[in-house]
Amino acid sequence: MAGEGDETADVFAIPDFWRTSSWLDQLPQDAATAFFSKDLTDISTPLKSSLFDAGFVATQKEGFFKLPALEPTGQSVDHEESTDDTQTTDDVTAETDPESDFWIDLDALAQKAPALPTWESFIKGTPASPQVPLLTEAGAAAYDALLSWPVDPLGLKNTDVPVVESGAYFASLLALALGRESLLFFKDDGAKSFKPALSNMRISGHSANVLQGIEKQCLTCGTWLLELRGFVQNMYSRNASRCGVALASALDEILQAIESNTVARGSNPRSLLQLQAIIKGISAVLAPFHRLTSKLRPNTSDEEILSLVFDQASSLENSETWLCEIMQEVLRRVSRPWTEFLEEWIGTKREEGIPFNKSSIGQRKGFVKVEAEFYTDDFGEQIEEIDFRLDQSRLPHFMPDDVAQTVFETGRNLRFIRASHPDHPLAQPDVVESGRPPPLHWLYDWDAILRLESRVADYRDRLLDSIDECRADNPFSKAAADPIGTVGRPALSLFTLDEEHMEAHIQASIDHFNVPMLVQEQESSLGRIIRQRLGSISQLDDLVPRTQPHWSLLSVLSFGGIVSAQAQVVNRESLRLLFRSHGLRGHLKLQRDFHLFGNGMFSSRLAHALFDPDLERADRQAGVARRGGIMGLRLGGRDTWPPASSELRLALNGVLSETYETQNRPGGSSDLPGDLSFAVRDLPEEEIDKCMNPDTLEALDFLRLSYKAPPELSFILTPTILMQYDRIFRLLLRVLRMHYVVDQLWRDVMTREDEASNVSYRFVREARHFVSSVASYFLDIGVALPWQVFEDKLDKIQASLDTRIAEKLESPGQLREFHAQVLHAIMLALFLRKRQQPVLKLLEEVFAIVLEYAKSARLRKAGTEEDADNDASEFYGRFKKKLQVFLTVCRGLTEKARIGGTREDKGLGPDGIGDESMVSRLLVKLDPNGYYSKH
Secondary structure (H helix, E strand, O other): OHHHHHHHHHHOOOOHHHHOOHHHHOOOHHHHHHHHOOOOOOOOOOOOOOOOOHHHHHHOOOOOOOOOOOOOOOOOOOOOOOOOOOOOHHHHHHHOOHHHOOOOOHHHOOOOOOOOOOHHHHHHOOOOOOOOOOOHHHOHHHHHHHHHOOOOOOOOOOOOOOEEOHHHHHHHHHHHHOOOOOOOEEEEOOOOEEEEOOOOOEEOOOOHHHHHHHHHHHHHHHHHHHHHHHHHHHHHHOOOOHHHHHHHHHHHHHHHHHHHHHHHHHOOOOOHHHHHHHHHHHHHHHHHHHHHHHHOOOOOOHHHHHHHHHHHHHHOOOOOHHHHHHHHHHHHHHOHHHHHHHHHHHOOOOOOOOOOOOOOOOOEEOOEEEEEEEEEOOOOOEEEEEEEEEOHHHOOOOOOHHHHHHHHHHHHHHHHHHHHOOOOHHHOHHHHHHOOOOOOOOOOOHHHHHHHHHHHHHHHHHHHHHHHHHHOOOOOOOOOOOOOOOOOOOOOOHHHOOHHHHHHHHHHHHHHHHOOOOOOOOOOHHHHHHHHHHHOOOOOOOOOOOOOOOHHHHHHHHHHHHHHHHHHHHHHHHHHHHHHOOOHHHHHHHHHHHHOOOOHHHHHHHHHHHHOOOOEEOOOOOOOOOOOOOEEOOOOOOOOOOOOHHHHHHHHOOHHHHHHHHHOOOOOOOOOHHHOEEEEOOOOHHHHHHHOOOOOHHHHOOEEEEOOOOHHHOOOOOHHHHHHHHHHHHHHHHHHHHHHHHHHHHHHHHHOOOOOOHHHHHHHHHHHHHHHHHHHHHHHHHHHHHHHHHHHHHHHHHHHOOOOOOOOOOOHHHHHHHHHHHHHHHHHHOOOOHHHHHHHHHHHHHHHHHHHHHHHHHHHHHOOOOOHHHHHHHHHHHHHHHHHHHHHHHHHHHHHHHOOOOOOOOOOOOOOOOOHHHHHHHHHHHOOOOHHHHO
């Protein structure tokens, strides 16, 4: 044992450098003595291993390595101190009372306040003495004493500033921030602001200079609240727009949410910093709305309000998430009246109130109005047209033009279906509602936009299926037969019940009405966002990056899908009705056959009825009985002109009806579409004088074709388009007369070949070539080529109606625009545009020379005029000179069109159709070998 003890003593010997270490000198003397007083070699129990048994440390009551006290504070447990140094840890543990185990009563331990000791106090074992580095940390009393010291060493000028109670001051500031009067701040009605009850004040521990900043913040916040409350009251009191009332309602809800959350959470702020945090949160909510309302003026329209709210919301795109959510919700609410009108206009929502149709002249809804517009053509003629109009000034700026035009066209086509076919499925709101159309509202994230696309596709398929079922005369649903939307409601068939069942039925109804209504007050989205913002001021904003489309795309992504789907369905049904129920193709063919002289039989019969001198006269002659033959006007073979209305009826009677019956409906009714008939054109006084002379080119300008488009087709065959048809007809009628005149001259020259001079022969031959070439160009190229492109377009549209919705389906509006382009191309080829008047005037002058020569030849034939050779030479010289000028101008037009300077048409057909390069074909007909250019 001794050897083992010596060995143990060597093992636990204290090194000398420990004893001489300087850090031990810093220990207290009693601690150092206690540490080295223990005899580490006095161990009676042999070591069981080479490791040191630390059981002896558990018996240390003093010294550096003593264990902390295990007994709870305030309790003392007596333990027998073991004097036996060889007692093991297990023996000591066995003698301990189990009830004094501190692990059992751990909750009863005293909670010591955390301390911030210094190294010096830790080593010495004494508490650190408090030291105040700054005066403000010495306490409110010391700082107040310094501020009230007359010497004023800080120069803050707070010596005479009264000190108010902190609680009352905080409560007054909070009331000031909420726009309310309080003990320390009262409202100045004249200035619509607040004034303090004391000129200067402060609270204990703070100078008045520090408090001025928080007072200014509260005053600004309270002023904003007052202004916003006044804005809300003004919106409600005056006759404001629907969007203005919606904005006022949203602002009112925001103000109420701010007040309720602030009063419930921060009615008694405990510190100036807490109050400042509350005020900053309120100001952050009010600031964007204060900027918004400051831009609004009295009588601001809906579209201006929507545009300003949209701009304000987009300006906060990169702001905090909660602020963006508030503005997005406000935009959604303010836009709701406007989106409801969109839904009613395109038909996805039942229209409320009086239906809006073409009879509502002078009225408007949203950006649509009904009014009569007067159109003035290139030559000063005015026509009136009553229709729906798109008011671009009433559209918000965020609405793209193509989407707005699609919305307008869809609503107009839907009203056409409702007015013309009230039994159509699209005219029944229940059929459309059964397809569950997605509502129109703003979407701000990609997930919602993708879900909307799926819902739109499903709605379109369901609506098309419903229309196909209704068209096949299959019962669609109870909703289709129930116009007032009572599907699913139990029928109250009282008169089919006996007395007992009737009483039970009525009693059950009474019991149902006696049950009180359950009012479930749910927190709105605006209130929830504001509550979360004002209730978590200390939390950081959501730093997760937001993936949302750019604001410039939101309107298209939110509204474009449902608008496009509804437009496809409505356009398809509108075109189907136009082609198959109202015979649009037949009415267009009617214009081609008669107004554009596309019917050869009509042209031939009209020419004979107007110009043939061998027909019976239609006017009455004294003493001459009518023979009952075919009568005509005999232009060029009579002395009186123009003919009377009775002569027109007798001469032209049957020309239209017989031609139409032969070409379109053999054996059918002779009634022409649109009540087509000949009529007298309204002319100004100067043009009437020209019509009085039968030898002038304008002799037949009084004659026109009267056509009135059916109401269902008035959108396609507009008054403007019919006026263009009439202008083309007048020119072609002149060409028809010239063609008949030159043919007659040619027959006369050929019959008297020996008598005709060389000059007369050359003049008649070249005049006939010129007129024939112009007529061929007008009819075969100027009219036929653009119309053939139009016919191909109509064939494609009709073929697409038999299939499901295609990728691109034409609308009635696009068909009308294409029809107008075709007429524009025809008028351009016929020199009927306003800028082509000089060219048309040259052509008319050439025609006038030919008519003068025809008159001279007729008089010479009658024996009233002599010197034919001189007359022929003069006419031929004038004719050739004018013809050369006309050809020169036509070449200039062709060259100018070739470089693209005068191209006005947009994609009507191949090159050379729809622009002035078509004139080159006229040059080929008139001067193929360059004869006139060489001479």
